[in-house]
Amino acid sequence: MVKTKTEQAIIDALEAVAPQHDVDIVDVELVGATKAPCVRVRIEGAEGQSLSLNDVTANTKWVGDVIEELDPISSSYTLEVSSPGMARPLRRPRDFARFVGKNCELTAGAVAVWIDKAAARHAEHGVVR
Numbered sequence: 001m002v003k004t005k006t007e008q009a010i011i012d013a014l015e016a017v018a019p020q021h022d023v024d025i026v027d028v029e030l031v032g033a034t035k036a037p038c039v040r041v042r043i044e045g046a047e048g049q050s051l052s053l054n055d056v057t058a059n060t061k062w063v064g065d066v067i068e069e070l071d072p073i074s075s076s077y078t079l080e081v082s083s084p085g086m087a088r089p090l091r092r093p094r095d096f097a098r099f100v101g102k103n104c105e106l107t108a109g110a111v112a113v114w115i116d117k118a119a120a121r122h123a124e125h126g127v128v129r
Contacts, residue, residue: 006030006072013070014041014063022046023059026084027091030073037077039067042084048098051083 003011007028014025026042041063045051051059060081067079090096090104 003028004030009070009072010039010041010067013066017062017066018043019046021059021062023051024048026095027089032078035075037073037075038080039073039077040080040082042082042088044083056081056083 007030010028011025014028018025022045023043024046026044027040028042029040030037031040032038043051043056043059043063045055060079063081064079090099
């Protein structure tokens with residue numbers, strides 16, 4: 001999953017603070033209009049556990065504060081913080097390792113391919129077998 005410089009800057013800033021809140025940053029996306037984009041932040045518990053709606057709500061404040069301090073977007077934006085849900089992206093080698101043996105969908109650009117099993121031993125090389 002290729003990230004823009006802005007998305008990566010937000011991920012880096014949030015990942016630096018997330019352990020203090022016992023949270024893991026699953027993904028960050030900038031979507032929508034360039035004049036007023038939506039910043040989507042997906043979070044889960046530090047050990048991969050699901051978060052309740054109350055947990056997500058409680059974590060939204062510090063997520064917003066970190067993004068505001070970074071100030072990566074010159075215009076107004078909407079902040080959307082949620083759990084990753086069923087369409088959870090696998091962004092890091094440890095994400096692939098966690099889901100070894102699970103079915104997944106591999107998307108490269110506009111092409112989606114179903115993969116029977118995610119294989120962590122090849123994830124660091126960009127190969128899923």
